[in-house]
Amino acid sequence: MTEKGSLIVLSGFSGVGKGTVLKKMMADHDNYAYSVSATTRLPREGEVNGKDYYFLTKKQFESMIGKAEFLEYARYVDHYYGTPKKYVEDKLKEGKDVILEIEVQGALNIRKMSPEAVLIYMLPPSAETLKARLSGRGTETAEVISGRLKQAYEEIRRIDQYDYVIVNENADECAERLHSLIQAQHLRTNQNLAFLGRIREELESFS
Amino acid sequence: MTEKGSLIVLSGFSGVGKGTVLKKMMADHDNYAYSVSATTRLPREGEVNGKDYYFLTKKQFESMIGKAEFLEYARYVDHYYGTPKKYVEDKLKEGKDVILEIEVQGALNIRKMSPEAVLIYMLPPSAETLKARLSGRGTETAEVISGRLKQAYEEIRRIDQYDYVIVNENADECAERLHSLIQAQHLRTNQNLAFLGRIREELESFS
Numbered sequence: 001m002t003e004k005g006s007l008i009v010l011s012g013f014s015g016v017g018k019g020t021v022l023k024k025m026m027a028d029h030d031n032y033a034y035s036v037s038a039t040t041r042l043p044r045e046g047e048v049n050g051k052d053y054y055f056l057t058k059k060q061f062e063s064m065i066g067k068a069e070f071l072e073y074a075r076y077v078d079h080y081y082g083t084p085k086k087y088v089e090d091k092l093k094e095g096k097d098v099i100l101e102i103e104v105q106g107a108l109n110i111r112k113m114s115p116e117a118v119l120i121y122m123l124p125p126s127a128e129t130l131k132a133r134l135s136g137r138g139t140e141t142a143e144v145i146s147g148r149l150k151q152a153y154e155e156i157r158r159i160d161q162y163d164y165v166i167v168n169e170n171a172d173e174c175a176e177r178l179h180s181l182i183q184a185q186h187l188r189t190n191q192n193l194a195f196l197g198r199i200r201e202e203l204e205s206f207s
Numbered sequence: 208m209t210e211k212g213s214l215i216v217l218s219g220f221s222g223v224g225k226g227t228v229l230k231k232m233m234a235d236h237d238n239y240a241y242s243v244s245a246t247t248r249l250p251r252e253g254e255v256n257g258k259d260y261y262f263l264t265k266k267q268f269e270s271m272i273g274k275a276e277f278l279e280y281a282r283y284v285d286h287y288y289g290t291p292k293k294y295v296e297d298k299l300k301e302g303k304d305v306i307l308e309i310e311v312q313g314a315l316n317i318r319k320m321s322p323e324a325v326l327i328y329m330l331p332p333s334a335e336t337l338k339a340r341l342s343g344r345g346t347e348t349a350e351v352i353s354g355r356l357k358q359a360y361e362e363i364r365r366i367d368q369y370d371y372v373i374v375n376e377n378a379d380e381c382a383e384r385l386h387s388l389i390q391a392q393h394l395r396t397n398q399n400l401a402f403l404g405r406i407r408e409e410l411e412s413f414s
Contacts, residue, residue: 121396127409146413153410159403164394177394184391187371187384189328196366202334203360207353 003194005033005096006185007088007114009107010178012122013152015134017168018101021122024175026099033091035100038064041079054084072109081106097182104158111161118185119162120178125169127152210401212240212303213392214295214321216314217385219329220359222341224375225308228329231382233306240298242307245271248286261291279309279316288313304389311365318368325392326369327385332376334359 012018026032038054040061049055056064061080064070073082083100091098100110110117124130130152134145159165164181168174185191219225233239245261247268256262263271268287271277280289290307298305307317317324331337337359341352366372371388375381392398 120394123403123406127406127413131413149410149413153407153414156403156407156410160396160400162396164391165396165399165403166394180387181391181394184371184388187327187373187388189367189369189372192372193367196330196363196372199330199334200360200363203356203363206334206338206356207360 003095003191005031005092005094005098006182006191007092007098007100007110007117008182008185009100009102009110009117009119010122011102011104011107011119011162012168013124013130013155014148015130015137016122016124017133017171017174018122020171021168021174021178022099022101024171025179028175029179031095031097033087033094033096033098035083035088035091035098037081037100037102038070038073038084039079039081041081056080072106072113074105074109083110097185104155108158108161116190118164118182120164120166120181121159121162122174123165123167125167210302210398212238212299212301212305213389213398214299214305214307214317214324215389215392216307216309216317216324216326217329218309218311218314218326218369219375220331220337220362221355222337222344223329223331224340224378224381225329227378228375228381228385229306229308231378232386235382236386238302238304240294240301240303240305242290242295242298242305244288244307244309245277245280245291246286246288248288263287279313279320281312281316290317304392311362315365315368323397325371325389327371327373327388328366328369329381330372330374332374336376 010018010022022034026034036050036054038056038061040056040058043049043055047053058080061082065073069085070082071085071088073080083102083106088098107119111119124133131145131149134140134148166174166178166181217225217229229241233241243257243261245263245268247263247265250256250262254260265287268289272280276292277289278292278295280287290309290313295305314326318326331340338352338356341347341355373381373385373388
């Protein structure tokens with residue numbers, strides 16, 4: 001009975017497993033569209049244009065800013081990051097639930113632009129688990145890990161601005177709970193005003 | 208990871224099937240507590256004290272009002288109806304999800320008293336279905352049915368004050384969706400502040 005898809009913003013500490021959970025959820029369920037961000041930073045090894053990011057030149061990015069083609073964008077250090085607007089709007093109109101996997105500042109910008117967006121923050125079962133996962137990757141130095149944990153500590157203050165938190169203890173189970181949570185958003189009253197209007201007209205016709 | 212149960216208020220047009228769906232959901236899933244309302248009206252045939260309602264005298268009811276023992280109460284025509292507070296508070300503390308099946312005015316009173324309450328309105332797939340269900344009972348006169356439909360028409364204007372609407376096309380499937388919706392409420396950020404606090408302290412201890 002829903003008219004439009006939901007705009008879902010997912011954030012979470014670095015190392016919490018957002019990518020794995022999203023991949024799982026989108027493999028098991030249709031109806032999702034993943035919004036790829038744009039950036040002016042260079043691709044890292046293995047990153048694919050249009051899949052991991054849209055890699056743009058600074059000139060291309062600024063031209064899109066000028067044409068108001070971003071839902072939100074921000075500049076970090078030397079690079080721009082942004083969410084192209086058209087894809088998100090098209091997919092929502094098609095009734096898809098659109099997933100934005102972005103960090104806290106971007107998420108709070110989305111909230112301002114689109115108050116009906118649903119902000120979800122993914123948490124580890126404990127900080128100890130997060131530390132173990134970051135160390136377990138075996139690719140990061142102790143310094144990098146310590147920086148990530150410090151960043152998590154800074155970030156956790158701002159999580160109270162999110163609508164929901166979801167704990168990733170097990171990726172399969174977390175993917176299912178995330179899916180249920182997103183599907184529940186379709187039942188929000190303000191997502192069903194046209195349906196309510198139809199019932200109301202029908203009831204009126206009876207009297 | 209939730210600290211407390213959720214307070215769930217379910218309303219819906221007369222004849223929409225709330226009772227059947229709730230019975231099904233509570234038979235299939237633990238963790239629910241059903242709050243029985245109190246009233247000063249006389250029991251109808253087959254109604255059981257303490258199960259359908261707590262049937263109280265006017266004196267008993269007014270004494271409870273005097274002691275602030277209702278979460279909300281209202282007077283309709285000649286009778287009082289109310290939600291005893293103690294049961295609700297005890298069960299929430301135990302971590303149960305407490306279900307109040309009450310009408311719109313009571314629901315909006317609960318919202319004022321307990322802003323964290325979740326208001327859900329159950330709808331038929333169409334007004335035609337509602338009419339058919341009311342007629343299909345075979346126990347109501349055409350006049351009574353017409354009155355119920357008129358009441359539904361009046362009520363639908365106020366549904367936009369509810370958080371969610373859920374369509375009852377099939378009771379089994381509706382019970383599962385209602386259960387998912389209620390479980391999703393446990394992920395609300397403001398229900399998990401103690402958990403967030405623990406992670407924060409743990410992260411702090413790392414630095």
